[in-house]
Amino acid sequence: MKVNVVFTVLCLVCFSWSNGEKLPTYITPCNRTDPDVHKCVEENIEVLRPNLKKGIPDLFIPSLDPLLIPPTCVNEEDQVKVTFTDIHIFHADNFRMDQFDIDLDKKTVNISFTFPHLRIKSTYNVNGKFLVVTFDEKGPADGNYSNFRIHLGLKGKTYLENGEEYLKWEKEAISTDVEDSHIVLEKLFGNHTDLSDKTNKVINENINIIINDLQPVIQRVVTDFIFGIVNKLFAYYPLKELFAHD
Numbered sequence: 001m002k003v004n005v006v007f008t009v010l011c012l013v014c015f016s017w018s019n020g021e022k023l024p025t026y027i028t029p030c031n032r033t034d035p036d037v038h039k040c041v042e043e044n045i046e047v048l049r050p051n052l053k054k055g056i057p058d059l060f061i062p063s064l065d066p067l068l069i070p071p072t073c074v075n076e077e078d079q080v081k082v083t084f085t086d087i088h089i090f091h092a093d094n095f096r097m098d099q100f101d102i103d104l105d106k107k108t109v110n111i112s113f114t115f116p117h118l119r120i121k122s123t124y125n126v127n128g129k130f131l132v133v134t135f136d137e138k139g140p141a142d143g144n145y146s147n148f149r150i151h152l153g154l155k156g157k158t159y160l161e162n163g164e165e166y167l168k169w170e171k172e173a174i175s176t177d178v179e180d181s182h183i184v185l186e187k188l189f190g191n192h193t194d195l196s197d198k199t200n201k202v203i204n205e206n207i208n209i210i211i212n213d214l215q216p217v218i219q220r221v222v223t224d225f226i227f228g229i230v231n232k233l234f235a236y237y238p239l240k241e242l243f244a245h246d
Contacts, residue, residue: 038100045097052093060233064093072221074214080128080135087122091115099151107156108172115148124185139187147179150222154230164238169230174219181207 026047034040048056055063062068069087092115099112120143126135153173158165182204189195203210 037102041100042097049093060229060236062229066090067092069221069225072217074217080126083125083127084122084141085125087120090119090121091117098149107158107167109154109156109169110152110173111154112149112151115150116146118145118148119143120145126185126188137188137190139185141183141185143181143183145178145181149177151175152226166238167234169227169234171223171227174223176215176218176222178211181211183207 028040028044028047031037031040048059048061052061053063053065055061066088067090069089071083071085071087074082074084094116096114096116097111098114099110101110102108120141122141123138124141125138128135151174153171154169155172156167156169158167160166184200185196185203187196188199
């Protein structure tokens with residue numbers, strides 16, 4: 001499983017706060033009408049980057065190396081069910097922001113990130129029947145992914161609570177892409193190492209097809225994880241604190 005990505009939080013934090021009264025002192029507020037807001041966001045991300053590995057509780061950002069992802073299931077309705085648990089993503093703190101476009105009047109944001117290298121370790125469980133082979137195996141999964149890209153489109157909606165105006169973000173668009181990948185499922189056939197090696201070889205020879213089939217699962221996990229954090233952040237601060245006017 002290849003996700004994950006909480007970095008929307010970083011961008012939204014960086015551009016939105018213009019009232020530093022309740023913010024950590026290491027955040028430099030960005031003016032929402034500044035035509036160079038993208039540059040301001042990038043500078044703030046670089047300030048935050050050294051602390052991303054262990055996480056930044058003040059900004060609701062968890063540890064990004066490793067980044068822990070909730071269990072997920074692939075092919076839930078097919079004959080073969082694959083479940084991944086204990087998902088740890090390594091090197092998620094090393095990323096590049098490729099795009100940051102914002103329209104605060106329309107409350108829309110478009111963000112693109114590239115992760116040069118992600119390593120994802122987990123525990124898999126395969127259960128079901130494929131052709132004449134019945135699977136009921138569990139073991140370590142170890143994958144390496146190069147140039148993993150995420151694009152997110154966000155749409156905001158305001159609401160009132162206790163007389164204060166808040167903003168809730170919803171998914172408008174999401175896409176993911178990976179340039180190269182390699183995965184190993186250990187003990188796929190129990191102690192039959194030779195058979196497991198041959199199966200892993202076939203899996204990696206067809207990895208692009210497999211990744212394409214996994215796109216809905218990847219995007220669901222990314223969406224659930226990111227928006228859970230983003231909306232937690234924006235439910236905590238009213239708009240008058242998050243978006244100051246000139």
